Amino acid sequence: xxxxxxxxxxxxxxxxxxxxxxxxxxxxxxxxxxxxxxxxxxxxxxxxxxxxxxxxxxxxxxxxxxxxxxxxxxxxxxxxxxxxxxxxxxxxxxxxxxxxxxxxxxxxxxxxxxxxxxxxxxxxxxxxxxxxxxxxxxxxxxxxxxxxxxxxxxxxxxxxxxxxxxxxxxxxxxxxxxxxxxxxxxxxxxxxxxxxxxxxxxxx
Amino acid sequence: xxxxxxxxxxxxxxxxxxxxxxxxxxxxxxxxxxxxxxxxxxxxxxxxxxxxxxxxxxxxxxxxxxxxxxxxxxxxxxxxxxxxxxxxxxxxxxxxxxxxxxxxxxxxxxxxxxxxxxxxxxxxxxxxxxxxxxxxxxxxxxxxxxxxxxxxxxxxxxxxxxxxxxxxxxxxxxxxxxxxxxxxxxxxxxxxxxxxxxxxxxxx
DNA sequence: GGGGTCATACCGGCCAGTCGGTCTAAAGTT
DNA sequence: AACTTTAGACCGACTGGCCGGTATGACCCC
Numbered sequence: 001x002x003x004x005x006x007x008x009x010x011x012x013x014x015x016x017x018x019x020x021x022x023x024x025x026x027x028x029x030x031x032x033x034x035x036x037x038x039x040x041x042x043x044x045x046x047x048x049x050x051x052x053x054x055x056x057x058x059x060x061x062x063x064x065x066x067x068x069x070x071x072x073x074x075x076x077x078x079x080x081x082x083x084x085x086x087x088x089x090x091x092x093x094x095x096x097x098x099x100x101x102x103x104x105x106x107x108x109x110x111x112x113x114x115x116x117x118x119x120x121x122x123x124x125x126x127x128x129x130x131x132x133x134x135x136x137x138x139x140x141x142x143x144x145x146x147x148x149x150x151x152x153x154x155x156x157x158x159x160x161x162x163x164x165x166x167x168x169x170x171x172x173x174x175x176x177x178x179x180x181x182x183x184x185x186x187x188x189x190x191x192x193x194x195x196x197x198x199x200x201x202x203x204x
Numbered sequence: 205x206x207x208x209x210x211x212x213x214x215x216x217x218x219x220x221x222x223x224x225x226x227x228x229x230x231x232x233x234x235x236x237x238x239x240x241x242x243x244x245x246x247x248x249x250x251x252x253x254x255x256x257x258x259x260x261x262x263x264x265x266x267x268x269x270x271x272x273x274x275x276x277x278x279x280x281x282x283x284x285x286x287x288x289x290x291x292x293x294x295x296x297x298x299x300x301x302x303x304x305x306x307x308x309x310x311x312x313x314x315x316x317x318x319x320x321x322x323x324x325x326x327x328x329x330x331x332x333x334x335x336x337x338x339x340x341x342x343x344x345x346x347x348x349x350x351x352x353x354x355x356x357x358x359x360x361x362x363x364x365x366x367x368x369x370x371x372x373x374x375x376x377x378x379x380x381x382x383x384x385x386x387x388x389x390x391x392x393x394x395x396x397x398x399x400x401x402x403x404x405x406x407x408x
Numbered sequence: 409g410g411g412g413t414c415a416t417a418c419c420g421g422c423c424a425g426t427c428g429g430t431c432t433a434a435a436g437t438t
Numbered sequence: 439a440a441c442t443t444t445a446g447a448c449c450g451a452c453t454g455g456c457c458g459g460t461a462t463g464a465c466c467c468c
Contacts, residue, residue, distance in 0.1 A: 018447085034324050036240030039423060051425080052449045061424065116380070117321055120238050155403075158396050162388070165381045166374055166400055173373030176320070184366070192362050196370055199359075200400035222414085243457060255459080256415050265458070 019057045022047050023071075026064045031110035031175070035065055035118040065118060066126045072111040073133045076104055080140050090148035091198065097144060098167065098197055099190035105174050106186035113175035138164055145201070154201040167197050223261045226251050230268045235314035235379070239269055239322040269322060270330045276315040277337045280308055284344050294352035295402065301348060302371065302401055303394035309378050310390035317379035342368055349405070358405040371401050 016024075025046040029038040040061055044054050058064050083096045105112045119130065142164045148154040170193060178189065220228075229250040233242040244265055248258050262268050287300045309316045323334065346368045352358040374397060382393065 034240070036238070037325070040425080041423075050449050052427095053447075055425070056446085056448060116377075117324070120321070121241065158399065162393070162396050163400065165377075166397060169377030169380070170370055170373045172380070173320075173376055176373070176376070177369045189366070192366050193370060195362065196367065196401075196404035199404035199406065200402075202403065244459085245457075254415050257413075259459070260413065 018047070018049055018053055022049070022054055022057060023064060023067055027068050027110045027114060030065065030068070030118060031113040035061075035114070035121045062121070062123055062126065065114070065122060066130070068111055068114050069119070069122075069130045070133075072104075072108055072115065073130070073137070076101055077133065077137050077140070079104065080137060084140055084144055089153070090144060090151055091153050094144045094148060095194050095198060097141065098194040099187075101168075101171050102174070102190035102193050103186045105171050106178060106180075106189060109175050109178065109180070112172065116172045116175065138168065141168070148201065152203065155203045158201075163197075163201065167193075222251070222253055222257055226253070226258055226261060227268065227271055231272050231314045231318060234269065234272070234322060235317040239265075239318070239325045266325075266327055266330065269318070269326060270334070272315055272318050273323070273326075273334045274337075276308075276312055276319065277334070277341070280305055281337065281341050281344070283308065284341060288344055288348055293357070294348060294355050295357050298348045298352060299398050299402060301345065302398040303391075305372075305375050306378070306394035306397050307390045309375050310382060310384075310393060313379050313382065313384070316376065320376045320379065342372065345372070352405070356407065359407045362405075367401075367405065371397075 022043065026038070026043045029042055029046060032038075033042075040051060040054060043064070044051050047053075054064075058067075079100050080097055083093055083100060086093060086096075088096070119127065122130065142160045145154065145160040145163050149156050149160065174189075184192075226247065230242070230247045233246055233250060236242075237246075244255060244258060247268070248255050251257075258268075262271075283304050284301055287297055287304060290297060290300075292300070323331065326334065346364045349358065349364040349367050353360050353364065378393075382388075388396075
């Protein structure tokens with residue numbers, strides 16, 4: 001053996017670093033078979049390494065799961081920060097934010113599937129962290145809605161909290177019905193859902 | 205031993221039949237800890253019986269899970285059938301249907317939590333059955349939307365399929381944020397969400 | 409005395425995590 | 439320039455525990 005053709009890990013022609021490769025295949029497997037339905041052995045097999053490698057980079061199987069959450073959450077939160085602080089009326093920025101969160105979720109469908117299905121498998125302390133991040137997103141989104149209400153653009157008889165729960169539910173469930181090979185692109189779905197949201201919010 | 209104080213299963217003063225009690229505690233535990241996070245031992249302990257009892261009434265752990273789905277789905281489908289066939293305009297009936305599905309879901313929150321989180325744990329054949337039932341619900345709901353579009357009440361530029369996915373997502377996610385001890389009753393949430401849906405659908 | 413209703417003991421399999429070890433390449437050392 | 443040391447990257451056999459499911463038989467009511 002030992003024909004390890006330099007360039008680090010060989011076997012298949014896969015050249016992405018082991019650590020990221022592990023996270024990637026783990027996300028995929030978690031999405032397909034669930035967290036509990038995926039053994040560590042499955043993951044390392046799919047990544048073309050062994051358990052030693054995985055436990056070298058990650059402290060536990062839970063760690064891997066946490067990384068999935070952290071990655072997608074921090075990405076979406078930074079998007080929202082940027083949009084909320086940008087120019088435009090409250091309605092314009094809410095439209096952007098809504099379309100963006102749908103689009104990015106559809107672009108990372110596997111992460112979303114894992115997200116809404118396996119949160120409860122995390123150990124309590126990490127679960128608290130995730131919920132806190134999620135809450136920050138929720139509140140930021142809510143602030144946008146409240147701005148629109150204050151401006152008279154949106155109806156005031158439905159609390160912003162409920163509206164946000166309403167719309168983020170739609171986002172979190174994307175993975176349960178959307179098929180990438182279907183007729184609608186992520187951007188199209190984003191636009192349609194944004195329309196439905198704004199329509200429901202608009203004052204008559 | 206053998207101080208079984210008649211009245212069937214004794215230990216605690218619980219008098220509901222064992223079979224239903226098992227399903228009930230199983231639902232509760234599945235909702236709290238997930239399907240895979242709940243062992244058969246946990247279930248029978250909580251029900252105050254032993255494994256012998258459980259495997260007497262149910263063929264497997266999966267069976268228990270399937271019962272949860274079947275129960276809530278058939279209930280909601282029969283509701284929808286009745287509403288759709290009832291009197292009123294398309295909009296009126298859609299309002300009723302939307303409010304009802306939210307209300308009944310909130311009244312059976314544990315079932316909903318299990319529902320959207322553990323479907324993938326079912327063996328393939330049962331999963332197919334559940335999806336078929338779900339599809340019937342989806343299609344019936346969709347027909348209502350299409351009726352409203354045909355009548356000119358709802359906008360025609362958003363496909364009914366997307367609208368149904370949109371709203372049922374909201375329903376399926378209820379378990380992830382609603383707290384029974386919160387400020388809103390199930391009926392209130394139903395009304396608010398119905399408003400948001402109809403508003404988004406209405407022609408301008 | 410037979411059918412329904414459970415209890416108890418037990419098995420085989422899987423699975424997260426561990427641990428000692430190997431390989432390699434860069435960093436000192438002389 | 440050869441030689442040693444060190445540290446990171448990764449391997450893979452092993453284990454201890456849990457978990458779904460089964461086999462067998464006791465108890466009770468008709």
